[in-house]
Amino acid sequence: MSSGYNFAYLDEPTKRMLRRSLLKAVAIPGYQVPFASREMPLPFGWGTGGIQVTAAILGRDDRLKVIDQGADDTTNAVSIRDFFAKTAGVATTLSTRDATVIQTRHRIPETPLQHGQIMVFQVPIPEPLRWLEPRETETRRMHAFADYGAMHLKLYEDVARYGRITTAYDYPVLVAGRYLMRPSPIPRFDNPKLDASPALMLFGAGREKRIYAVPPYTSVKSLDFEDHPFTIESWDRPCARCGAADSYLDEIITDDRGGRRFVCSDTDHCNQRLDAKEKAA
Amino acid sequence: MSGPILEVRDLEKRYGARRAVAGVSLDVWPGEVLGIVGESGSGKTTLLSAIAGRVAPSAGSVTYDGRDLTELADVDRSRLIGDKIGFVHQNPRDGLRLNVSAGGNVAEKLMAAGARNYGALRETACRWLDRVEIGRDRVDDHPSKFSGGMQQRLQIARVLATQPQLVLMDEPTGGLDVSVQAKLLDLLRGLVDELGLAVVVVTHDLGVARLLAHRLLVMKDGLVVEHGLTDQVLDDPAHAYTQLLVSSVLQV
Numbered sequence: 129m130s131s132g133y134n135f136a137y138l139d140e141p142t143k144r145m146l147r148r149s150l151l152k153a154v155a156i157p158g159y160q161v162p163f164a165s166r167e168m169p170l171p172f173g174w175g176t177g178g179i180q181v182t183a184a185i186l187g188r189d190d191r192l193k194v195i196d197q198g199a200d201d202t203t204n205a206v207s208i209r210d211f212f213a214k215t216a217g218v219a220t221t222l223s224t225r226d227a228t229v230i231q232t233r234h235r236i237p238e239t240p241l242q243h244g245q246i247m248v249f250q251v252p253i254p255e256p257l258r259w260l261e262p263r264e265t266e267t268r269r270m271h272a273f274a275d276y277g278a279m280h281l282k283l284y285e286d287v288a289r290y291g292r293i294t295t296a297y298d299y300p301v302l303v304a305g306r307y308l309m310r311p312s313p314i315p316r317f318d319n320p321k322l323d324a325s326p327a328l329m330l331f332g333a334g335r336e337k338r339i340y341a342v343p344p345y346t347s348v349k350s351l352d353f354e355d356h357p358f359t360i361e362s363w364d365r366p367c368a369r370c371g372a373a374d375s376y377l378d379e380i381i382t383d384d385r386g387g388r389r390f391v392c393s394d395t396d397h398c399n400q401r402l403d404a405k406e407k408a409a
Numbered sequence: 410m411s412g413p414i415l416e417v418r419d420l421e422k423r424y425g426a427r428r429a430v431a432g433v434s435l436d437v438w439p440g441e442v443l444g445i446v447g448e449s450g451s452g453k454t455t456l457l458s459a460i461a462g463r464v465a466p467s468a469g470s471v472t473y474d475g476r477d478l479t480e481l482a483d484v485d486r487s488r489l490i491g492d493k494i495g496f497v498h499q500n501p502r503d504g505l506r507l508n509v510s511a512g513g514n515v516a517e518k519l520m521a522a523g524a525r526n527y528g529a530l531r532e533t534a535c536r537w538l539d540r541v542e543i544g545r546d547r548v549d550d551h552p553s554k555f556s557g558g559m560q561q562r563l564q565i566a567r568v569l570a571t572q573p574q575l576v577l578m579d580e581p582t583g584g585l586d587v588s589v590q591a592k593l594l595d596l597l598r599g600l601v602d603e604l605g606l607a608v609v610v611v612t613h614d615l616g617v618a619r620l621l622a623h624r625l626l627v628m629k630d631g632l633v634v635e636h637g638l639t640d641q642v643l644d645d646p647a648h649a650y651t652q653l654l655v656s657s658v659l660q661v
């Protein structure tokens with residue numbers, strides 16, 4: 129750990145402030161708690177909200193995993209992992225199973241999460257009603273009164289225009305039967321993983337200065353219609369690397385003649401499956 | 410139901426030293442249309458806003474179906490008004506979502522009330538478009554593309570779709586061309602009769618009052634100066650101010 133930084137970069141009063149907001153967020157599942165977002169040595173859009181949450185909860189014994197899309201090796205993921213290795217001296221890992229804290233931008237890992245693990249989501253836009261209502265005072269009132277008549281409207285408009293619900297990312301959910309929440313830009317494939325998860329889910333939006341949470345074993349329901357039920361994406365082929373038929377696949381262009389393959393977006397999951405196959409062989 | 414659906418008692422709204430509404434009482438019975446007429450500044454719009462829970466009264470009570478709205482917590486009042494009481498704005502842009510399709514505008518409050526079947530929602534929306542004489546082929550269009558008269562008819566469909574028991578209207582035909590006004594009034598009168606709605610309609614236009622209202626209140630300076638059956642008030646006004654109002658209409 130380099131000298132000249134406080135543990136995990138942020139000073140202790142800032143971390144205490146963040147922890148108070150986090151505790152409030154956990155106490156009121158799905159409710160957006162304002163916090164005094166700090167300048168971080170990374171630009172907005174690089175997950176400054178998630179980084180502040182991670183900084184506030186990291187302990188010296190934690191093992192941190194960072195994913196961007198589903199991968200541990202993208203520039204963004206590497207930068208954030210290096211940042212905490214340097215400022216907190218914590219162990220890092222690529223393994224979902226070994227991690228105690230997982231910071232993420234777009235995915236929830238395929239490997240089922242365990243009780244005691246914490247997911248930290250980097251959130252660009254926290255307010256699920258913003259597309260409909262630009263005024264913050266009005267969206268706050270709608271949340272306070274659970275005035276969610278508008279909450280199905282986006283789905284209605286989808287079906288009216290395209291014949292089906294086309295919302296693929298950031299699919300709106302109702303948390304603990306009370307608060308409407310944006311799950312951050314995860315694919316709707318990952319929404320069922322939020323429901324009654326044994327792990328703690330924390331969401332940080334740096335630019336918008338909001339923190340919210342889903343405590344372990346909390347109901348998270350994806351909105352839908354009786355005649356247009358919520359469904360997750362599916363593919364007509366398995367992963368071209370590991371053969372998984374039940375994971376979220378990314379399309380990879382393999383050459384300049386239009387060749388393409390579909391492989392797991394969760395690289396750790398894909399690699400673990402390949403390793404297990406090789407050992408068995 | 411055995412009593413009035415709406416009872417207003419000694420309602421006051423003060424802004425500083427000025428009393429915009431200076432102690433008004435009224436009853437509205439199920440199926441009855443009450444008109445409130447007066448010039449601008451008479452307090453009629455403030456009275457309507459207070460009944461709708463949009464401004465907090467300084468004194469008095471507003472009792473809807475046996476529950477005093479002024480005594481309810483904000484959230485309960487908001488929910489009760491949202492479920493049971495409709496509000497038609499003078500400017501349809503205040504009562505519509507312009508960036509949402511016509512069908513979505515009608516379906517929104519049905520979804521708020523728990524409707525979760527898309528096909529049924531869409532069919533209900535289309536039936537309401539029929540009733541307000543908007544073609545079903547416009548169901549996916551945004552109301553920003555509609556004429557003023559169509560926007561007002563869509564607002565009415567949106568308000569009536571949840572079958573409120575009481576509808577409050579603020580100058581519902583204001584801001585429209587005279588020919589469009591006449592058509593809208595016909596439509597409104599038909600719907601009110603057919604649905605047996607209780608309505609409070611505020612207007613400065615005595616022609617609107619005559620066509621829609623069963624009973625009239627005449628307001629001046631925050632007070633009710635005359636009330637009675639519509640024909641009686643308009644044809645044989647007792648109060649000097651009402652006589653002036655009626656004669657000024659006749660001069661137009």
Ligand SMILES: [Zn+2]
Pocket residue numbers: 367368369370371372391392397398399401
């Ligand atoms: Zn794979």
